[in-house]
Amino acid sequence: YEMLLFALVFIAILIRAEEPTCERWGHAHPPLFMKKGDYMLLFSLYSLIQRLEDFQIAATMMFTIDEINNRRDILPNISLGYRIYDSCGSTRTAVRSALELMSNAEGNFSESCLRSSVHAIVGHSASSPTIAIARAVGPFHVPLISYSASCECLSNRQDFPTFFRTIPSDYYQSRALAQLVKQFGWTWVGTIRTDTDYGNNGMATFLYVAQQEGICIEYSELIHYANPREKFLKVVEVIKMSTSKVIVAFTFDFDLNVLIKELLQQNVTGLQWIGSEAWISSRAIATKENFRVLGGAIGFAVRNSAIPGLKEYILNIHPSQVSNDYTNLSVLRINYNMYKAVYALAHSVDNLYKCQEGLGPFFNNTLHLQYIYFDKNGDPVARYELVNWQINKEGLVQYIPVGLYDASLPKGHQFILNSSSIIWAGNQVPKSICSDSCPAGTRKAAQKGKPICCFDCVPCSEGEINNITDSVECMKCPLDYRSNKEKDACVLKDIEFLSYAEIISLVLEAFSFFGASTTTAVMVVFYKHKETPIVKANNSELSFLLLFALTLCFLCSLAFIGEPTQWSCMLRHTAFGISFVLCISCVLGKTIVVLMAFRATLPGNNIMKWFGPTQQRLTVCTFTAIQVLICTLWLSISPPSPIRNMKYFTEKIILECDIGSGIAFYSVLGYIGFLSVLCFVLAFLARKLPDNFNEAKFITFSMLTFCAVWVTFIPAYISSPGKYTVAVEIFAILASSFGLLSCIFVPKCYIILFRPENNSKKHLMDYFLNCSCPCG
Incomplete structure (x- = not known):
């Protein structure tokens, strides 16, 4: 309102000032409707000829001005006039009419170029002509108020300082x-x-x-x-x-x-x-x-609103009482904006005349009109x-x-x-999307070269979830959790280890106890027949120690079954390492004794004095002590410990034993391998001894079996996931233990139990009487 009032004041000052003379360019088109008054309003429409709606709006303006002129509370003794022009849909025509009519309409060229014969302009109905008119009349500070131009650009006060409107931006x-x-x-x-x-x-x-x-x-x-x-x-x-x-x-x-x-x-x-x-x-x-x-x-x-008295006014103008677009007053949305625009100008002029020095129409630097509110942008x-x-x-x-x-x-x-x-075009709410929503458990993946609304729904990866529709990314589950089947929630991962109740564990346990029992039975057989030649000839002391070590080997496999704990992890690896070294040491001792016993039969050879029972015990203890030392250092420096392996599987946690020190672990295995190879080589050298004296041959077979088992164990161990890794390790322990037991002791037990006639001193001595010795 301030700008509207200032514009009117500026025009009044210009009228009283000394003004130069000027000439008007061209001639204005005659108005379609005109009424003289003390204050003249120019009204511009889009097309009165082609659109009855625009003609109805023009009639609304005439009705509003007549209503104001007949009132005594607004502009008493002052009349409003108007000139209504048809722009015929042309921006150029609208601007030309506005500029020409701002001068004296009667063609009095002595009038000032700065004087406007029109005090305010109402219109245009469209935004583009309104923008052009506003730019043209802006320098003359002529108020321009539109009832229908809604372009947001017209809210720019720097470009359009005297523009107002009654329609929202x-x-x-x-x-x-x-x-x-x-x-x-x-x-x-x-x-x-x-x-x-x-x-x-x-x-x-x-x-x-x-x-x-x-x-x-x-x-x-x-x-x-x-x-x-x-x-x-x-x-x-x-x-x-x-x-x-x-x-x-x-x-x-x-x-x-x-x-x-x-x-x-x-x-x-x-x-x-x-x-x-x-x-x-x-x-x-x-x-x-x-x-x-x-x-x-x-x-x-x-918003629609009724205008009292307008219908009667319209019908009085129109000679026919038949209803049509002109007489249809059910919708007065733009008409009411026109009605408000004229009243806004009328109140502005009324406040100008009622202005008192020192008081003015302003209150707290704002202009209060009784009819409509404009913000700082004139909206x-x-x-x-x-x-x-x-x-x-x-x-x-x-x-x-x-x-x-x-x-x-x-x-x-x-x-x-x-x-x-709402009544919809297709009788129901239409569905207008480029891609269907991505449900929980999936994420949106943009389609190449298309807008973001076009996408594919990609399932979340393992270990990721999404419980939000149309999410662009999936969330990772915590380490102890995995995604469920629907990928919309995290659930605790299954804990996997080789438990005692599983079928594979029961089978391995059965073989372990069977092996230990069989070894014990062999020990009993050997003990009962310890005075027989075959037991004596096979070094009974090392045989019993070997049987004891094999029993430990069978039983140490049980330490690998069950949930890994700190103690079970330390026990399973060290017990395995020490038990097998004790076994191999005994076998190695027997191999050396067999080999040296054969060499001792040669004339003048007194080598057996260096491989008596004491030396044999010392050899076994020395070899075993080295492994005990390695294991002790291992447990002292970096012992095996239970861990939760989450790298191998995303859907479950594997409880397993971490080896701790890799150097110690591979030293234990390497030492066992070294003794096994050494034993195999020595036994291989003695493989051609006569059949009656076949200990070296059996040791060769046992070491061959032992080495074959552990060589095939390596790729099986690497390729077996989770608990099956432990199962393969137990199987290797049991298989190598059964190999040693079968190759070394089963033939002897067979002779002792089923061929007692061969278990005699005479049978053994026949070898020395009938053999062709290497010495000739």
Whole structure:
């Protein structure tokens, strides 16, 4: 209001100033309607000739001025006049009329160039002509107030300092349209706009807000009623080829009407149209035929309001009482904006005349008019009705209110929607998305070369979950958790170890006890027949020690079964290492004794005195003590310990024993391997001893079996996952133990138990009597 009042004051000062003379260029077109008054208003319309709606708005202005002139509380003894011009849809004509009529309309060239014979301009109805008029009259400080130009660009006070309007800025409408689209979950829409400042600026704001709301635009097409038909056919083809079911149209009714005719000819129906206020409540486009395409359309319209006395005034002007677009006063949205615009100017002039020095019409530096409020940009409060195109029983299109938008309300409460009252284009809420929502357990993966609304749903990887719809990434589960089958929740991982209750464990336990029992039985047999030649000849002391070591080997495999603990991890590796070294040491001792005993039979060879029982015990103890030392250092420096292995499997945790010191572990295994190879080599050297004296041959077979088992154990150990690694290790222990037991003791037990005739001194002595000795 301040700028509006200042403009009027500035004109009054200019009238009283000394002014130069000037000439007017050209001649103004005569007004269609004119009324003289103390204050003249210029009113410019889009096309009075082609549009009855515009003629009705002109009549509304005349009615409003007559109403004000007949009042005594506003502008007493002062009359308002008007000149109403038809721009015929031409921006150039509208600007020319405004500039020409700001000078003396009667052609008095002695008047000042700075004097305006028109004190204020009401109009234009469209944004582009209004922008041109505002730029032209701005330097003359002539107030310009529009009832229908809604382009956001007109809110720029630097470019348009004297512009005001009674229609809300498209700044709010564009955002409200984006919220409406988001409200119904439409993320894949097409857009159509009129190729004017109104359409281009309004759609630019919509696209910006839509992008922030996650809405993608499949296409964005321009239309203008003056375009050739080929351009409209191209737009129709784009619409037909599209996959989106919603079209946001920011256009004028006369532009859209040309497109609708082409859509009707090609029977393109069933799409949901979202409209701006310029066409959504226009009677010029709301025909029964157009309803085939636009039926169910929704959009924001300026709020409707009744104007008392206008209907009688309209009917008095029109000689016919038959209802038509001119006499149809059911919708007075733009008319009411015109009504408010004229009253705003009237109150401004009234306040100017009532101004008292020192008091003025201002209060706290603001101008209070009784009828309408303008903000600092000359805009009113943005209030819209959300209307829905429905058809009644008589076949007439109706604009049914289904919601409200009030920008003055707090954020989150500005939009009120009654979706149950909406009649949709396809009789149900349309689904307009590029890709279906990604359910829980999946994530969105953008499709190459397409907008973000087009995506594929990729299942979350193992160990990842997503319990949010349309999430772009999956979340990793904590280390102790895994993803469930649906990949929408983390569950505790299964704990895996070789438990006692498993079938494979029961089998291994059975073989372990069977081996230990068999070894004990052999020990009993040997003990009962310890005086027989075959037991004596096979070094009974080392045989019993070997049987004891084999028993330990069979039983140490049990330490590998069950949940790993600190003690079981230390026991299983050290017991295994020491037991096997004791076994191999005994076998090695027996091998040396066998080999040296054969050599001792040669004349003059006294070597056996160096391999008596004491030396044999010392050899076994020395070899075993070295392994005990390695194990002691291992347990002291970095002992084996239980760990939770989460690297091998993502869905379960493997409880296993970490070896601790790798050097110590491989030293234990390497030492066993060294003794085994040494024993095998020595036994191999004695392999050609006669059959009756076959200890070296049996030792060779036992070492061959032992080495073969542990060589094949390595790849099996590496390739066996989880608890099966432990099972393979137990199997190797049992297999090598059974190999030693079978190859060394089973033949002797067979002779002792089933061939006692061979278990005699005579049988053994026959060898020495019948053999062909190497010495000849």
